[in-house]
Amino acid sequence: MKSETVRTVLRAPARQPAVAVAGLGVRLPGAAGLSGLLVPSALRRFAHEAPEHEHALAAATDAVAAASTRTPGTPGAPGAGGSTATVWASSTAGLAAYAQTCADIPEFGPGRVSPRRTAHSAFTAPVTAVSVRFGLDGPYLNVTGEQDAGAHAVTEAVRMLTQGRCERVVVGGSADTSTWRSCPGGDPAEGALCAVLQRHAPDGGGATVRPVLRARTARNGADAFVRSCLDRLDGPPDHLVLSAPATDSRAAGALALLCAAPLLRVEERFGDLGAAGGVAAMVTAVALTAAPGPLEQPGPRVLALALGSGNAVAVEVTSRRKGPR
Secondary structure, eight states: OOOOOOOEEEOSOSOOOOEEEEEEEEEETTEEHHHHHTSOOOOOSOSSOOOHHHHHHHHHHHHHHHHHHHSTTSTTSTTOOSOEEEEEEESSTTHHHHHHHHHHHHHHOGGGSOTHHHHHTSTTHHHHHHHHHHTOOSOEEEEESSHHHHHHHHHHHHHHHHTTSOSEEEEEEEEOOOTTOOOTTSOBOOEEEEEEEESSOOTTOEEEEEEEEEEEEOTTOHHHHHHHHHHTSSSOOSEEEEEOOTTOOHHHHHHHHHOOSOEEEHHHHHOBOTTHHHHHHHHHHHHHHOSOOSTTSBOOOEEEEEEOSSEEEEEEEEEEOOSOO
């Protein structure tokens, strides 16, 4: 039998700058804020069904409000300066709303379907809804795909900031339980998570995010990907957060073999969030760094990884402690 070659193609420089987390928003069933991300929950869906763009708006509202409180000049704050970009990850974008529109027009007629639904059924539905609601003037980017798409959105947000294309980025991911989503072996979940990233750290320290590696992996290439990630860190991670399809144990196995740090799996705690899983991994990593500790001392180093069917992305989250224990 011919042996298979493991191939990992690098998609990022060996070292990327870090950017600051100015605010976070979490809208998941059974997870109220950051602390809820660290508590296992069996809830996967909200009591009342809502379209995906509403999940996105709810999480973005919380993130923007938190950022505005901490740092003047963020979106929504008086006297905000500089442009704010929007990057959003979604597995299906507006397909569910589009399908409903297509079903309603023949039944009720074109004039009986609300024109408001048009924006909600567009390919860029979540990112458009967020950009319009907050009047964000920077570029916006819609990312679709699997778990790696959410982490890809984070790396693109960092790239925009470090290249000087904007002053802040509202980056997030959302999911609904539409039949358009494919979750083989998983439990489809819904909700949204969002972060406001900026180039300079807000007063009082806080978390920073740095892209580690973006790669295309061949079959059984998770081991090589994890090794490459560890080689790019300044030290061993204190925690690991993984988002990957429920049926995919490759990365989890590689992490268990190569790292001594505890592992948290997004899909085991919140269900399959699709593209939003990569954002959930990053936001959960921020939650792990938020515990109080000695003032001005480095907090935990968390490696957040997201795997799709053939792509993988990793980001590093660190923090400065907020105060004494």
